[in-house]
Amino acid sequence: MSTEYFAPKVAELTVGQDIGSRSIDVTRTDLVKYAGASGDFNPIHWNEAFATGVGLPGVIAHGMFTMGSAVQLVSDWAGDPAAVVDFQTRFTKPVPVADTTGTADAGAVIEVSGAIGALDADAGTARVDLTVVSAGQKVLMKAQAVVRLA
Amino acid sequence: MTINPDLQGRSYPAHEVYDVGREKIREFARAVKATHPAHFEVEAATALGHRDLVAPPTFAIIVAQRADAQLIEDPASGIDFSRVVHADQRFIHHRPIVAGDRLVAELHVDGVRAMGGGAMITTRAEIFALAAETASAGAGDAATGAREAVATTTSSILVRGEGQ
Numbered sequence: 001m002s003t004e005y006f007a008p009k010v011a012e013l014t015v016g017q018d019i020g021s022r023s024i025d026v027t028r029t030d031l032v033k034y035a036g037a038s039g040d041f042n043p044i045h046w047n048e049a050f051a052t053g054v055g056l057p058g059v060i061a062h063g064m065f066t067m068g069s070a071v072q073l074v075s076d077w078a079g080d081p082a083a084v085v086d087f088q089t090r091f092t093k094p095v096p097v098a099d100t101t102g103t104a105d106a107g108a109v110i111e112v113s114g115a116i117g118a119l120d121a122d123a124g125t126a127r128v129d130l131t132v133v134s135a136g137q138k139v140l141m142k143a144q145a146v147v148r149l150a
Numbered sequence: 151m152t153i154n155p156d157l158q159g160r161s162y163p164a165h166e167v168y169d170v171g172r173e174k175i176r177e178f179a180r181a182v183k184a185t186h187p188a189h190f191e192v193e194a195a196t197a198l199g200h201r202d203l204v205a206p207p208t209f210a211i212i213v214a215q216r217a218d219a220q221l222i223e224d225p226a227s228g229i230d231f232s233r234v235v236h237a238d239q240r241f242i243h244h245r246p247i248v249a250g251d252r253l254v255a256e257l258h259v260d261g262v263r264a265m266g267g268g269a270m271i272t273t274r275a276e277i278f279a280l281a282a283e284t285a286s287a288g289a290g291d292a293a294t295g296a297r298e299a300v301a302t303t304t305s306s307i308l309v310r311g312e313g314q
Contacts, residue, residue: 024183037174037181039212042231054232063236068182068208075186075207080198081246082188084207088240145207 007079010149013116013126019077021113024069025106026061026097034065048099056094061108063091066139070112070132074145077114077128085125086146089132093139110134117144124148153269153309154228158262162220164254167280168213172249175203182206195248205247211239214275214303217255221273229271229309237270237306244299252280253300260304267311277301 031045040062043050051059067089075081097107110132117129130143172192179189187194188204195203222229247253254277261272281296 030181030183034181037178038215040215042234064208064211064239065182067239068206068211069184071207072182072184072186075184080188080204081184081186081206082198082200082204082243085243086241087207088238090238091236 008149010121015116017116019114022073024110026108028099034062057096060094060096070130073112073114074128078147083147084145085148089143090141092141093137095134095139157259160259162257164256168253170249170251172203175205175249178209179206200248202249210301210303213253213255213277217257217275233310235308237308240304242302254278268309270308272306275303
């Protein structure tokens with residue numbers, strides 16, 4: 001199977017242009033997988049009693065899970081994950097993930113949308129500003145990915 | 151226990167090698183719900199000009215958090231991990247991380263700022279890939295052998311004080 005890549009070009013983009021959006025379902029199983037894959041075993045991400053014991057509303061997603069899954073919109077849009085040369089965010093609100101074990105329901109939903117925030121024709125880069133929302137609240141702030149394009 | 155203000159300016163040299171494997175790239179990619187074929191199929195990665203499978207944009211957090219652990223676990227730091235909240239994170243990629251890379255990280259403590267009864271601590275990990283001759287010479291040369299800059303990650307953690 002061959003895959004056709006559509007790589008955007010800086011000269012054809014405009015500031016404010018949408019690059020798309022997606023909705024990410026999150027379950028407790030996803031948090032356990034992320035813990036294992038990343039090596040971050042902080043129990044606030046998998047143990048309800050521990051999380052509430054330190055004053056959280058319950059088990060919360062790793063900030064790095066939210067950041068790492070949000071950027072997939074940009075990787076796919078750019079056509080090459082390696083085009084993301086700079087990616088930053090501030091973590092402003094936790095993402096509580098309800099225990100839906102044994103059901104087909106998500107424990108939380110993260111809504112991601114992206115728009116062109118800046119263009120640098122000389123450097124051949126575009127800055128994508130991500131809006132990342134869960135349960136009606138912005139959970140990331142200043143989530144910006146600089147993408148190197150043709 | 152309070153945060154030791156003398157942490158600012160402290161550095162921890164590269165001390166262990168992280169071998170980037172194909173299955174780890176695939177596992178991490180699945181864990182962040184990445185679907186781009188360059189993370190999963192070698193042919194897709196090489197078609198884009200990469201040597202091997204490409205790591206997702208936040209993969210370097212594995213190496214950066216291992217480096218951070220040196221500071222957090224340092225008894226002199228006064229950091230209680232159970233009171234740590236991740237405040238911000240940045241990845242600057244000098245070149246893509248690909249399967250087969252042998253990575254090392256130097257950790258620098260760039261900022262320590264008291265906040266209430268706690269502190270905001272900013273760290274920077276300079277991540278390098280060992281050159282082939284250094285990689286085969288062993289981890290003993292990790293801090294001094296030939297190497298290539300791969301990524302700079304910066305991270306701020308808020309260590310909550312008592313009652314925060």
